[in-house]
Amino acid sequence: MTLKIGITCYPTVGGSGIVATELGKALAQRGHEVHFISSSMPFRLGDDQANTYFHEVEVNQYSVFRYPPYDLTLANKMAEVVNREDLDILHVHYAIPHAISAYLAKQMVKKDVKIITTLHGTDITVLGYDPSLSDLIRFGIEQSDAVTAVSTDLVRQTRELLSITRPIETVYNFVDHSIYYPKFCKQTMDSLNIIDDDLVVSHVSNFRKVKRVDDTVRAFSLIRNKRKAVLLLIGEGPELPVIRQLVKELDLEDDVRFLGNQRKIAELLSLSHVSLLLSEKESFGLVILEAMACGVPVVGTNIGGIPEVIEHGVSGYICELGDLASVRDAVLDCVRTPEHHAGMKQAALRRVDTDFHKDRIVAHYEDVYTKTLQAKGE
Ligand code: GMT
Numbered sequence: 122m123t124l125k126i127g128i129t130c131y132p133t134v135g136g137s138g139i140v141a142t143e144l145g146k147a148l149a150q151r152g153h154e155v156h157f158i159s160s161s162m163p164f165r166l167g168d169d170q171a172n173t174y175f176h177e178v179e180v181n182q183y184s185v186f187r188y189p190p191y192d193l194t195l196a197n198k199m200a201e202v203v204n205r206e207d208l209d210i211l212h213v214h215y216a217i218p219h220a221i222s223a224y225l226a227k228q229m230v231k232k233d234v235k236i237i238t239t240l241h242g243t244d245i246t247v248l249g250y251d252p253s254l255s256d257l258i259r260f261g262i263e264q265s266d267a268v269t270a271v272s273t274d275l276v277r278q279t280r281e282l283l284s285i286t287r288p289i290e291t292v293y294n295f296v297d298h299s300i301y302y303p304k305f306c307k308q309t310m311d312s313l314n315i316i317d318d319d320l321v322v323s324h325v326s327n328f329r330k331v332k333r334v335d336d337t338v339r340a341f342s343l344i345r346n347k348r349k350a351v352l353l354l355i356g357e358g359p360e361l362p363v364i365r366q367l368v369k370e371l372d373l374e375d376d377v378r379f380l381g382n383q384r385k386i387a388e389l390l391s392l393s394h395v396s397l398l399l400s401e402k403e404s405f406g407l408v409i410l411e412a413m414a415c416g417v418p419v420v421g422t423n424i425g426g427i428p429e430v431i432e433h434g435v436s437g438y439i440c441e442l443g444d445l446a447s448v449r450d451a452v453l454d455c456v457r458t459p460e461h462h463a464g465m466k467q468a469a470l471r472r473v474d475t476d477f478h479k480d481r482i483v484a485h486y487e488d489v490y491t492k493t494l495q496a497k498g499e
Contacts, residue, residue, distance in 0.1 A: 220261030242404030272426025328358025
């Protein structure tokens with residue numbers, strides 16, 4: 122069945138925007154008509170995608186508005202696109218505000234457009250604790266026709282935190298295999314002043330507090346005490362100045378490369394022996410999948426959805442939050458022999474290719490759409 126699908130996400134850099142955009146592109150390649158409705162063009166969309174359309178939400182900056190009403194303008198745009206393009210589905214990424222805008226749009230249109238809401242994490246694990254928003258988040262989830270979450274742990278947290286009993290289906294994230302694959306590049310290695318003997322450790326994030334990048338630096342310091350190593354820090358965010366200071370204090374300036382936001386992440390990941398994600402909140406950890414797709418084992422914390430992605434001792438290791446000695450030991454264990462490391466790399470690639478393969482996940486979303494549309498009138 123060919124469908125007309127509206128997709129709304131936060132279009133800037135960030136896991137949820139990436140997943141929503143890649144999903145839309147994949148659905149369009151399968152023949153569906155995909156309409157992105159968002160404040161700006163999703164950065165991964167590109168110009169020449171067949172079957173995809175972009176509808177910009179332009180917020181009125183009228184001076185009487187102290188807070189410009191993005192959520193209402195979005196609802197208005199959603200309703201307009203549903204009516205004009207005859208959409209079957211509005212698939213929104215984030216319960217708040219997107220599910221609420223979709224609910225409003227549904228009241229405004231002439232047809233029974235179905236709302237699918239995908240929960241990505243922060244909308245529940247951070248905003249869900251805010252009493253000024255929690256009732257509205259619950260309402261958005263309850264009013265959706267179907268709800269998915271990117272890990273089983275996020276399903277559990279949503280139920281517990283918001284006392285929700287309705288079905289929520291786990292649909293895992295995926296990566297674009299044409300972007301993320303082992304892409305070793307000697308030139309990139311040389312440009313970063315990395316030599317063959319260096320143990321290369323990487324971390325990719327938006328440097329928010331929840332990512333605990335300070336733990337990554339401290340764990341790296343313990344590794345550095347044992348052997349020569351380089352840490353690649355990829356990304357930017359509010360904690361970056363604090364992390365720069367910490368690197369100075371720990372006398373690691375010669376060994377840490379601050380690379381900022383990068384387009385060629387696969388090439389940088391492919392240089393690393395091990396990647397680290399030591400977050401205190403993480404519903405899935407898309408960067409884990411990106412690293413694994415480049416053949417890099419990952420050491421992550423026993424938090425949120427991370428243990429659903431990394432198979433402990435096979436494609437990486439799971440350590441308790443803040444247990445930095447275990448992180449050090451896990452990293453050193455990954456590279457204890459070239460054969461062991463090669464085995465872990467293969468396990469990481471296999472894992473992404475089976476359980477998190479793009480075709481499998483996109484087909485899962487199509488299945489959610491079809492089931493929801495068939496439930497019409499129930
Ligand atoms: O982690 C972030 O800071 C960004 C956030 C987002 O909105 O993109 O990421 C969330 O969604 C990603 C895609 O589903 C997940 O991989 C991340 O784990 C999740 N972040 C958190 O749960 C903190």
